[in-house]
Amino acid sequence: MKVAIIGQGFGRSAHLPAWQADPRAEVLGVFSREDTPAVLERADVDIVSLAVPPAAQPHLIGAAAGKHIFCEKPLAADLASATRLKPKGQLGIDLFFPEIPAWQEARQSLSGLGPLRHAHLSWRLESRAFRFGATGWKTNPAEGGGTLVNFASHTFHYLEWLFGPIAALTAQASGGHPDTIQAGADLLLQFHTGMTATLSVAADAYQGSGHRLEVYGQNGALTLANNSGDFARGFELKVALKDQPWQDHTPPDLPPDGDGRIQLVSRLVARLLDAIESGKPMSPGLAEALRVQTLLDAAKRALEQRIWIDL
Known part of the structure; x- marks a missing residue:
C-alpha cells in the first residue's frame, strides 16, 4: 500500500517512521499542505496520513476521493464538520x-x-x-x-x-x-x-x-x-x-529507543493496514472519532x- 504523509511536523517525526516500520507500506513522501491538491489527485496513493491541525482535516478527508485515511485527533475543529464526513475508505485516528x-x-x-x-x-x-x-x-x-x-x-x-x-x-x-x-x-x-x-x-x-x-x-x-x-x-x-x-x-x-509515540502510532497504522486487508472496520476509527468529537x-x-x- 502506497502512503502519502501530509504534515511536516509530527508527520515527519512520528507518522513517517511508523509507516516505514510496516513492510506492507511504501511511503511516497512527506508533503506540506501546499502540496495537498496534487497529492490527493495521484492515482498511485492508497493511504493519506494526515498530521495537520483539526480545522484542516475535514477538507482533506473529503477531498481524498476514496483513499484510506490515518489522521490525528480530534477529527475536526467542531462537531458539525466532523459529522459531515463520509469517508469511502477506512479511517484510523491516532488515539494511542x-x-x-x-x-x-x-x-x-x-x-x-x-x-x-x-x-x-x-x-x-x-x-x-x-x-x-x-x-x-x-x-x-x-x-x-x-x-x-x-x-x-x-x-x-x-x-x-x-x-x-x-x-x-x-x-x-x-x-x-x-x-x-x-x-x-x-x-x-x-x-x-x-x-x-x-x-x-x-x-x-x-x-x-x-x-x-x-x-x-x-x-x-x-x-x-x-x-x-x-x-x-x-x-x-x-x-x-x-x-x-x-x-x-x-x-x-x-x-x-526514540520517541515512544512512534511505537504507538506504529501499532495503529498496522491495525489500519489489517482493516484494509480484511474489510473489517478500523478501531479506533470513524465511530470512535465521532464519539470523541x-x-x-x-x-x-x-x-x-x-x-x-x-x-
Whole structure:
C-alpha cells in the first residue's frame, strides 16, 4: 500500500517512521499542505496520513476521493464538520493510550476493584507553547486547538474505554489567559454505570505533576501515574485491594529507543493496514472519532454556558 504523509511536523517525526516500520507500506513522501491538491489527485496513493491541525482535516478527508485515511485527533475543529464526513475508505485516528502496556494492564485490573465508585484524572504539565510563549492553533480554541481539545480528546477516549459511556458532564475553564488562549479545564463526569469522575487538564503548569489516574472501587483502589514528561513511557501501575498494601502491577514498558509515540502510532497504522486487508472496520476509527468529537462539543458548550450537558 502506497502512503502519502501530509504534515511536516509530527508527520515527519512520528507518522513517517511508523509507516516505514510496516513492510506492507511504501511511503511516497512527506508533503506540506501546499502540496495537498496534487497529492490527493495521484492515482498511485492508497493511504493519506494526515498530521495537520483539526480545522484542516475535514477538507482533506473529503477531498481524498476514496483513499484510506490515518489522521490525528480530534477529527475536526467542531462537531458539525466532523459529522459531515463520509469517508469511502477506512479511517484510523491516532488515539494511542490504549496501546500502552500499563494502560492495558490497568483495564484488566479494574475487575478486582469491585463496583467502581469514582475516579480522578489529572494531567498537568507545561507545554512547549506555554513555556516559550508561542502562539498558534494549539492554544487557540477558535482554530480547533486549546488544551481541552489537545488533552481531552485522548482522555475522553480512554476514560470510556475503561469505564463505559459518559452520560453527562460539566466543565469550567482555568483562568489567567486571554480568551484566545485556553490553558486548562476542569470537568465533572457522570457515567451510565453511576460512577463519577473528575478530570483536570492544564498545559501551563510549571513543574506540573504529570499524568495520573486514580480509581476507587468497593474492594480496592488503583493508580496509574507518569511524571516523567514522556507521553508514552514511564507509567507506573499500583493496585491496593481491601486490607492489603499497595502492590506494583507495572508491566514491562515500551522499548526505550526514540520517541515512544512512534511505537504507538506504529501499532495503529498496522491495525489500519489489517482493516484494509480484511474489510473489517478500523478501531479506533470513524465511530470512535465521532464519539470523541461529540464529547468535546458537549464540554465546549458546558464551558460556555456553565451548565450540565446530557449525552
